[in-house]
Amino acid sequence: MTKLYSTLAGIYHEMYKQLFNYDEEHRFYDSILKKYNHHSILEIGCGSGMLARRFLAGGYDYTGLDLSSEMLDIARSEVETGKFVQGDMRNISLDQQFDSVLITGRSIAYNIENEEVADTFAGIHKVLNDHGLLIFDFFDADGVMHNLNNFEHEIQIGSKRICRTSQLKKNLKTGWTWDWIAQYTIEENGKKEEHEDFATLRAFTKDELRLFLKLAGFKVKRILDDREVIRLIAEKA
Secondary structure, eight states: OOGGGTTTHHHHHHHHHHHSOHHHHHHHHHHHHHHTTOOEEEEETOTTSTTHHHHHHTTOEEEEEESOHHHHHHHHHHOTTOEEEEOOGGGOOOSOOEEEEEEOTTGGGGOOSHHHHHHHHHHHHHHEEEEEEEEEEEOBHHHHTTOOOOEEEEEEETTEEEEEEEEEEEOOSSSEEEEEEEEEEEEETTEEEEEEEEEEEEEBOHHHHHHHHHHTTEEEEEEEEOSSOEEEEEEEO
16 A cells, blocks of 8 residues: 555645645535435545545535545544444445445546456445445546656645655556656654655546446446546446
């Protein structure tokens, strides 16, 4: 597992509160769930619980699932009323059935093998109620593979300065994949620490996702493309 979700889980939690618009993300999911009158939801890739608190405030029957125990420790400490389960999206084993399953934060990108994608969708199909929805966002291969640019994020939180420099390199071993090499520098009160992290991520074409989902027993209802992020809504057939 990448250090970002283990050793650096606390840094992730601090950084992404500034880098990510969780209110906007929640509004999108909330609008879909209310449209279909869905109440029980499973969020895969729930991380440190930033969306969880918003869903719970909205009265949803919420369960969060994440592979990282460190991220879940933060979620449980900050969202005491939430139900959080440690687990792998590629091997979901839950007793409860849900109206909707959400894969948030483009977490589907960590399934780099075709078999992993198929196992994820098959497991989700099993825990959805009849005509339940799967909603997730993903990196679009056509856009990503032409724009693998290096970038830097710098965050100031009180006396703490966090700088992340990211280098992206094409991989293409198992699909539209690339390697993400990140250097973290954390400075606070005259002290400095540095970390290096590595992950391989996958982008998808819309057509290959349609096929993956069809094979798993889903029907694609909508693909929403606003250039910044692409979201897909599929129904359990």
